Amino acid sequence: MEFIATAADYLLGIPFLGLGTQIGFVYKALLLLVTLLLFVAYVLLADRKIWAAVQIRKGPNVVGLFGLFQSFADLMKFVFKEPLIPAGADKTVFLLAPLVTVLLALSAWAVVPIAEGWALADINVGILYIFAISSLGVYGVIMGGWASNSKYPFLGALRSAAQMVSYEVSIGFVIITVLLCVGSLNLTHIVQAQQEMGLAHWLGIPWASFLNWFWLPLFPMFVVFFISALAETNRPPFDLPEAESELVAGFMVEYGSTPYMMFMLGEYVAIVLMCALTTILFMGGWLPPLDIPPLNWVPGAVWFILKVCLVFFMFAMVKAFVPRYRYDQLMRLGWKVFLPISIVMIFVVAFVLQLTGWGWHGGMA
Amino acid sequence: MTLPLFFFYIFSAICIASALMVIASRNPVHSVLFLILAFVNAAGIFMLAGAEFLALILIVVYVGAVAVLFLFVVMMLDVDFAELGKGMLQYMPIAIVVGIIFGLELLMVAGSWFITPEVAGGSVLPIDAGVENTRALGQVIYTRYVYLFEAAGIVLLVAMIGAIVLTLRHKPGVRRQDIATQVGRRPKDAVEVVKVESGKGI
Numbered sequence: 001m002e003f004i005a006t007a008a009d010y011l012l013g014i015p016f017l018g019l020g021t022q023i024g025f026v027y028k029a030l031l032l033l034v035t036l037l038l039f040v041a042y043v044l045l046a047d048r049k050i051w052a053a054v055q056i057r058k059g060p061n062v063v064g065l066f067g068l069f070q071s072f073a074d075l076m077k078f079v080f081k082e083p084l085i086p087a088g089a090d091k092t093v094f095l096l097a098p099l100v101t102v103l104l105a106l107s108a109w110a111v112v113p114i115a116e117g118w119a120l121a122d123i124n125v126g127i128l129y130i131f132a133i134s135s136l137g138v139y140g141v142i143m144g145g146w147a148s149n150s151k152y153p154f155l156g157a158l159r160s161a162a163q164m165v166s167y168e169v170s171i172g173f174v175i176i177t178v179l180l181c182v183g184s185l186n187l188t189h190i191v192q193a194q195q196e197m198g199l200a201h202w203l204g205i206p207w208a209s210f211l212n213w214f215w216l217p218l219f220p221m222f223v224v225f226f227i228s229a230l231a232e233t234n235r236p237p238f239d240l241p242e243a244e245s246e247l248v249a250g251f252m253v254e255y256g257s258t259p260y261m262m263f264m265l266g267e268y269v270a271i272v273l274m275c276a277l278t279t280i281l282f283m284g285g286w287l288p289p290l291d292i293p294p295l296n297w298v299p300g301a302v303w304f305i306l307k308v309c310l311v312f313f314m315f316a317m318v319k320a321f322v323p324r325y326r327y328d329q330l331m332r333l334g335w336k337v338f339l340p341i342s343i344v345m346i347f348v349v350a351f352v353l354q355l356t357g358w359g360w361h362g363g364m365a
Numbered sequence: 366m367t368l369p370l371f372f373f374y375i376f377s378a379i380c381i382a383s384a385l386m387v388i389a390s391r392n393p394v395h396s397v398l399f400l401i402l403a404f405v406n407a408a409g410i411f412m413l414a415g416a417e418f419l420a421l422i423l424i425v426v427y428v429g430a431v432a433v434l435f436l437f438v439v440m441m442l443d444v445d446f447a448e449l450g451k452g453m454l455q456y457m458p459i460a461i462v463v464g465i466i467f468g469l470e471l472l473m474v475a476g477s478w479f480i481t482p483e484v485a486g487g488s489v490l491p492i493d494a495g496v497e498n499t500r501a502l503g504q505v506i507y508t509r510y511v512y513l514f515e516a517a518g519i520v521l522l523v524a525m526i527g528a529i530v531l532t533l534r535h536k537p538g539v540r541r542q543d544i545a546t547q548v549g550r551r552p553k554d555a556v557e558v559v560k561v562e563s564g565k566g567i
Contacts, residue, residue, distance in 0.1 A: 093398070124497045128421040135429030139401070142433070146394060146440050154440075161437050165430060172425075185499055328542070 028120055029110075036109060039305075040268045041071035046309075047268075047316050054320035074261075081257035086148060089254065093147035098259040101140030101266030105273065108133040112276050113188045115286040115300035126187035127175055130277060131168075134232065137270055138164040141234075141241060144263065145251035156250030159327065160234065160241035166334040167231040167238075173342035174225040177218055177349045178281050183361040191285030193360035209291040213284040221345055222282045224338050226314070229274040231334065233267065235315060237322040238330055245324075275311040276304075283307050373413050380406035397436045404428045418498040 045060065045067065052059030060067035085091055111126040113119035123129060138161055145157020179185060182193040198212025205211070215222045231238040242250030252263055279285055284307075286300030325333070353359045383402040390396050404427050411420035496504070506514050 090392075090394075093394075123417065125417045125421055125499060128418070128425070132421045132424040132429065135425055138429075138433055139436075142436060142440070143398070157440075158437070161433055165433055168429065332544075 025120075032109060032114075032120060033106065036106070036269065036272070037265075040265065040272055041075075043272055043312055044071050044264075044268055046312070047319070050313065050316040051320045054317070078257055078261035083257040083259055084254075086150065086254050088149040090147040090149065093143050094254075095259060097140050097144035097147060098255070098262035098266065100143060101137065102262045102269070104133055104136050104140065105266040105269035108273050109269075111187060112273070113191065113280070113285065114304050116188070116191075118301065119188065122186070122188055125185045127179070127185050127190065127281075130187075130273070131172060131175060134171075134270065134273070135164075135168050137232075137266075140263070140266060141251050144255065148251070148254035150254055152247045152249075152253045153251045156241040156243075156247050156253075160251060163234070163238065163240060163330060163334075164232055166331060167228045167338075170224055170334060170338040170342050171228045171232060173339070173346060174221045174228065175281070177221050177342070177345055178214055180346070180349050180353060181214065181218070181359055183359055187280055187285075189360070190280055191287065194284045195287055197358070197360055207291045209284065209287055210289040213282060213287075215282040218282065218345075218349070220341060222278075224342055225281065226278060226311075227333075228338060229278060230315065230318060231330070233271045233274050235271060236319040237324050239324065240327055240330060243324060271315060272308065272312065275308045275315065278311045279304060279307040283311070369413050373410065376406045376409040376413065380410065393439045393442065394436070397432065397439050401428055401432050401436075404432065416498065418502060 048070075049059040049067075060070040063069045063073040085094055108130050110120045111123055111129050113122065113126075119126070141160040141164075142157045145153040145155075145160070148154070178190065182190050184190070184193075194213045195209065198209075198214075199216055200206055200208045200211040203211070230236075234241050240250075241247075242252060247253070252260060255263060286304045288295040288298060288300075288303055290296075380403050383399040383406065386399040387396045387403065390399060405424065408420040408423045408428075411417075411423060
């Protein structure tokens with residue numbers, strides 16, 4: 001009974017009712033989830049609007065003012081359609097695949113620190129956790145492609161498996177270079193390291209905190225990470241798994257209504273996660289770009305969201321004007337360009353850190 | 366019962382059940398999927414034991430990379446289940462005998478498992494509770510066991526090179542894309558401007 005009481009306290013406790021010692025875990029998780037899903041709804045709209053603007057179109061502009069409710073209208077449309085399951089499909093796996101995609105994408109958000117101390121779970125191996133969860137993302141695609149029991153989805157799934165495994169390697173190496181500088185796998189520490197050391201401190205202008213962030217000293221890795229993130233989330237120009245000119249819709253051909261929507265949702269949550277990760281690793285997380293009064297009064301969460309929006313804008317622009325890669329070019333880029341660059345950079349970074357004694361050393365100096 | 370204990374029972378129950386389903390399910394792809402579930406739950410148990418680094422590495426390496434390739438291969442196989450079940454009865458007696466011997470051996474080993482108190486007490490490297498997992502591992506691997514660690518790395522490298530050598534074929538006469546030549550091409554190498562007199566052709 002004591003166990004149930006502790007568990008209930010941990011999960012549902014509300015301090016002001018005298019029931020618990022802290023705000024229950026469930027409320028925090030729900031708050032994060034709702035905010036995230038709302039954010040994703042508008043990110044989806046922004047993606048379409050930016051794409052349209054590049055092509056001098058208006059984009060969705062009918063539902064609500066400037067089409068602001070378009071995503072919710074789409075949600076309604078998907079939910080009220082009839083889900084079709086192909087006769088030859090493996091029913092369980094077919095329905096499990098979109099669920100896996102959404103659950104994995106959402107669960108990675110548990111460790112993301114939106115502002116100082118705002119992470120749902122501030123674990124010591126945060127970055128490794130995100131890396132592990134995002135490496136599982138490929139299962140949604142493979143399961144969906146296989147269970148459809150159809151040719152195009154299967155080809156899409158095979159491509160996706162090869163592509164995501166390849167680019168994970170370079171993402172892993174990029175993360176290692178950042179970890180060498182920080183000396184900790186905790187995401188909060190990674191941001192704190194960008195606050196307490198860096199180029200601005202070295203130059204004696206600590207207010208110019210955007211110079212402190214890792215995008216500057218690790219610029220090649222920033223670029224490699226950005227491009228690998230595009231490939232990892234199957235975004236154009238690397239959307240080979242669903243290349244519509246070759247595979248109709250790739251692994252999603254046989255999906256419709258709610259299962260399709262879940263694939264879509266999972267994909268966009270993963271994209272926003274990658275944007276958040278770029279922000280944390282290279283753009284100083286919740287830190288203000290200039291550490292001077294009007295800017296550092298703004299709450300950290302606002303800066304975090306603004307930076308995520310900026311990175312997503314870059315994602316959207318790439319989608320709008322870069323043509324799709326051919327499959328062999330994609331593999332070449334991953335294995336013959338990014339892998340050697342990132343391995344060399346690990347050696348260079350480790351060498352420089354060892355020689356000069358720079359680095360945050362997990363905050364232990 | 367505390368919360369971690371509760372989760373331990375959940376993880377281990379799912380782990381054992383999915384491990385059973387790996388050998389019980391008829392479809393090989395389902396087997397691999399259950400294997401992945403077993404891996405993930407084993408990682409959960411590692412996590413509860415406080416080995417967070419090991420748990421996540423288990424997921425990254427085994428589930429994220431090895432099992433993906435495994436699934437990849439199994440999906441491509443065209444397995445005929447009727448053919449597969451044919452020899453079942455014929456081989457059953459041998460399988461039962463081997464199974465019984467193996468099971469007994471396992472029981473004997475597990476029954477006589479014993480660590481002398483001196484060994485357990487004077488453990489080679491005492492665990493420092495204040496140091497986080499990743500740091501503790503690094504401090505041991507890169508100092509005390511650095512030669513063994515490097516040797517393991519070399520063994521893996523040799524295996525990798527071996528696999529590449531075995532599968533690499535140089536086919537003559539295959540046209541390949543050479544990005545450097547493509548980019549380095551000048552207009553005057555590729556285009557010839559010819560003044561053609563009317564009615565003559567080239």
